Amino acid sequence: MTTEVAVLGVGMHPWGKWGRGFVEYGVVAARAALADAGLDWRDIGSIVGADTVRGGYPGYVAGATFAKALGWQGARVTSVYAACASGAQAIDAARGQILAGLSDVVLVVGADAAPKGFFRPAGGDRPDDPDWLRFRVLGATNPTYFGLYARRRMAVHGDTAEDFAQVKVKNSAMGALNRYARYRKRVTADEVAASAVVSDPLRLLDICATSDGGAALVLSSLEFARRHGAADPVRIRAVSTVTPRYPHTVLDLPDIATDSAAAMEPAGQAFRASIATAAYEEAGIGPEDVSLAEVYDLSTALELQWYEDLALCAQGDGAKLLREGVTALGGRVPVNVSGGLASFGEAVPAQALAQVCEVTWQLRGRAGERQVADARVGITANQGLFGHGSAVVAVR
Incomplete structure (x- = not known):
């Protein structure tokens, strides 16, 4: 069947x-x-x-x-x-x-x-809400943990602020060609470096807006x-909505650990990787079959992590993949040819659907100047608060 x-x-x-x-x-x-x-x-x-x-x-x-x-x-x-x-x-x-x-x-x-501005928890005091706990107990708004995650990549993998800026440069070039994008202007690395620091090392142009x-x-x-x-x-051949698998030492952490704020390794990494693994297994394909990917670039640093968690490269090689042009239009596996959240911003209930819209246009060969040559398989990926996995595989 x-x-x-x-x-x-x-x-x-x-x-x-x-x-x-x-x-x-x-x-x-x-x-x-x-x-x-x-x-x-x-x-x-x-x-x-x-x-x-x-x-x-x-x-x-x-x-x-x-x-x-x-x-x-x-x-x-x-x-x-x-x-x-x-x-x-x-x-x-x-x-x-x-x-x-x-x-x-x-x-x-x-x-x-x-x-x-950044998203706030809906309603008043909600101590059972992971967002509320994260904001009130940790003081960790979304840009705070984006910055912490970027710092970790710099320390563990040697990524640089210049690498992060190049993600924005790549995505803004695609967003400039997308009539649905909010930001339709190419951005240079110098403009990223000149934008205000929001959460060190990330600057304003490293972080997606709300839309x-x-x-x-x-x-x-x-x-x-x-x-x-x-x-x-x-x-649509596969939809992955898996939940995290945390080691026992992490199970006692509060619910905020199931948010993307819990970018701890190996737990956060394992969750995102398992989202992709479940999608690949259900679709009967591997990362080598992927023609393009649309991923959840809340920050420029997070896009690099998705390259690794989608197994488009080995762990730690995300920046290398970017530098080699593999994820740019014309590369082996273009990523965020829509322009990504960098060009759109977050409209939360719509963004996973928008990813599938882009993949559909690409697989139909109707993406205009953003068209990926010979696109046959597309994968989308993001994750939601409280351990909601999200990946969709579409084929033609």
């Missing part, structure tokens, strides 16, 4: 700071995905919404919120929350419904209207796709 589902349509709302509600962004993305699929909203049997905790009650029931905004038509509805992994887990929920025969075609939508944005996919069974004229669609 096949475990693949077809990607019939993809759509996005441009990232930025638009000052409007998340529902508007999601509806624009959803309608674009439906148009791309050649389907009407009334053809959809199920809708899965990736939740946003910043959107009030409508954000907590995003599936129903988007269904209402598009017009009640009786579709099955599901809402999913997994922090930065919400989009990937929404895809997994949709795929499960299709493979179980509950729906032939499913619309997946994620959108966010982010506040200015508004939306993304959507139309997924279907392969049989439905063929009946609707898609003889050779992009197919």
Whole structure:
């Protein structure tokens, strides 16, 4: 029995700071995905919404919120929350419904209207919330642990601030070509070095912003796709949503250890590597088969770690891979040819979906100036708070 589902349509709302509600962004993305699929909203049997905790009650029931905004038509509805992994887990929920025969075609939508500055825990005092604990007990906002992680790479692997800057240079060049990106300007290494220090050694241009944005996919069974004229669609072959495997010495740590703040080795590294391993195993491929990757570059240093955790190179060789041009457009395995979060910023429920949108355009050969030659296999990767894994493998 096949475990693949077809990607019939993809759509996005441009990232930025638009000052409007998340529902508007999601509806624009959803309608674009439906148009791309050649389907009407009334053809959809199920809708899965990736939740946003910043959107009030409508954000907590995003599936129903988007269904209402598009017009009640009786579709099955599901809402999913997994922090930065919400989009990937929404895809997994949709795929499960299709493979179980509950729906032939499913619309997946994620959108966010982010506040200015770094993300704060939603609501008031929440001592059971890992974000709240991290902020209040450790004083560790997101840029703080990005900087700690960068320092560790410098100490252990010999990475330099110049290496980190080159990640931004690479990604900004791609973002400049992407009409959905928030930042569409090439950045030089000198400009990165001249930007303000935020969390040593990382500077302002090393760290991604927060953004508004939306993304959507139309997924279907392969049989439905063929009946609707898609003889050779992009197919999702694997979705990894695994949890960490920590050594016993780490199990007694508080819940903040399951956030990406817990970038301790080997625990944090093992978690990210296991996300990729599970995706490769389910897809029946290896890293040598990957044509391109879209990864979670919250900071420039973290992108280098993903090269290693996706097994695109050996541990410690991420900066070497970058220096050799392997991860640039035209290299052996281009990474973040969309421009990445460096060019988009975080719109949390949408970002894993946006990664799959980019991979889909690439596998279709419709990415324009960003096109990866002969792209056949794409992998996405990010992780969410509290141990949510996230990786998607798509093939053509």
